[in-house]
Amino acid sequence: MIEILRARILQRHRTIAWPRQEPILPDRFRGRPVLDPAKCAAGCRRCREACPVGAIETESGLRLDMGRCLFCAACAEACPFGAIRFSTDYRLSACRREDLVLDGKMKSCARTLDEQMRRLFGRSLKLRQVSAGGCNACEADVNVLTTVVFDLGRFGIQFVASPRHADGLLVTGPVSKNMEEALVKTYEAVPAPKLVIAVGACAISGGAYRGHPKTCNGVSSVLPVDLFVPGCPPHPMSILEGLVQWLK
């Protein structure tokens, strides 16, 4: 017993101060891409050719789809003009798929639930997590939200064991064909009204597995999605901030 108490003192209080204080992220963290199409040379496609997943369009001006982006920064490295860089801004979530496509202009982006749903779930949201072809990185960084560091419970959000106890699903993975039916059945088991959150590039667009015959190119092709959190995998702060902002 004395050992347990001694360990408790040594381990200290570890919950981060966010949202009172901004989190400390590593300097090499690759967060929200910042585009400056004015710097692009006419006809240059180096970024597009470097991207492993086709997240970049250059035909009608530079555009980057965060829903497909793996945040590998190959585009930024390929660009000799500095038209793309990755900031350490971890706030990436959006409610509408089209809001994940960046073109260098500031635009309003819906990041909160509508009024009625917020009244229902704003103070208490129970989620059932479903991995549908996920590689266990998104799953791990969702799971970490329940540790003392992030302490998801203090925001009224909790993961539950049964879809029947849940208000919605948090889905990871590109939705493998072999998980499609199980995902749909799990969704059907959640009582309405219900919400769906797609976490990670795979769940949003298929990610590295986009176009594979054995996957469904993300959750949207199977279920209606209410919140998207980009990343491969998203930093836990991106997921946490996305959820908390959503319920605000």
Added chain:
Amino acid sequence: MKDFLSIAPARQIPIEAVPMFPVEEFRERVIAATRNGMRLIALPGRRTEAGSVRVLAVLASDKAGALFLGETEMDGEYAALTRDRPFAQAFERELAEEWGLRPLGHPWLKPLRFPCGRPGVTDFLVVQGEGIHEISVGPVHAGIIEPGHFRFQCAGENVVHLEIALGYQHRGVEQSICKAPAQRRVCYFETLAGDTTIGHTTAYAQAMEALSDAPAPPRAEALRAIALELERLANHTGDLGALANDVGFLPTASYCGRLRGDFLNMTALICGSRFGRGLVRPGGVCFDLEPSRSDELRRRLDEVEKDARSAVELLWSTPTVMARFEGVGVVSTDVARTLGLVGPAARAAGLDQDARRDFPSGWYRFHHIPTATWSTGDVFGRAFVRWLEIQRSLAFLRETLSALPAGESNRPPKALLPQRLTVTMTESWRGETVHVAMTDEHGALALYKVVDPSFRNWMGLAVAMRGQQISDFPLCNKSFNLSYCGHDL
């Protein structure tokens, strides 16, 4: 008489140097070699132009540190290796599923990954008798984990038999590796088993480097080893916390949950990603460690080691924890060897094998890590081996960080040589990770086989559950902590 060809890991050889045997002789040679302590570590097939299937056996001699290769060509039926060598069971099921071969006498010829859909639809073994009942779990589990289906045959509270049906995570990775452009291909390895990003990307990078005869610079090899040990530390620490959670011992569960994140953040300090995404590429690594970053890493290691020791050692001094760990989910040395288990699960059962020591590649050729083994093969053994490995990885990191080789950390990759073959092995945190790669006459990848350690270990979990209480399943499962997507590919 020809013999199997002996090669070193992470070296390339011309494909035609691999000796070919008639099916019967091939089978006898594999059986004879594995009687003398060699292990079967890969059995990939490929279609020949004539339409038959060429099967390559990769055998590993831990004592000699050498791999032995032999091939055969077959079509349709052949006498299953599994009849005599149970560790071939998953390999032969894979051959049957991918190439339509029929291993006669295979005692467990069930679908492996259900690549054509209808996952979980198969004939499960059914136990009959008074008081026998069936419990069916998954694919969607109660926690935040990957999907798989578990079918228990129980007598009261005790498990008579557990059958595991996977394939829900099948993404068709292997089929896409050869066709994919290089910039996308590395993304497959980063996400093959997302918690083993460094283990798989390192094996892939080494394969590409071997096939192009262009080794990575020593500094890159050292940085890869640092990342691989950080990956091991994060996962082992997380596993110890999860084991504590499964027996309801919350102090260690809570502390280790946090400490796991601290190790992930160290990887992020190196490359910006907690899982090592974007770090390892053929030719080297994309991020270097300047002295200040290296000092910061060492400072964090000192701090975390102290906390990890306090958190983990509570487990061994708490009788309620030990009562749940000891004697539960036992895999004997013989069973571990018979099933061909790898990694901490094998070492906990007394098998003294570790690819970092037996088949060193990269930085492990210069810097050795003592292998940690235990003899009990139970949950405690698997937990305690992890703790030993944590301590040894920490010491390794400190030494490597204090003596990083100078020089470049990246070289531009070269074109692959035509008609070559290589086998690379890394000891990732779950165990031996084997990649087999071949090029065609134009120097394009013609075959890429991935053998994740989970592929070798899932049967170990099923066997460990025999005669156990059903309530010990989460604990046993966590003590193996196997990858679903690494198996399903």
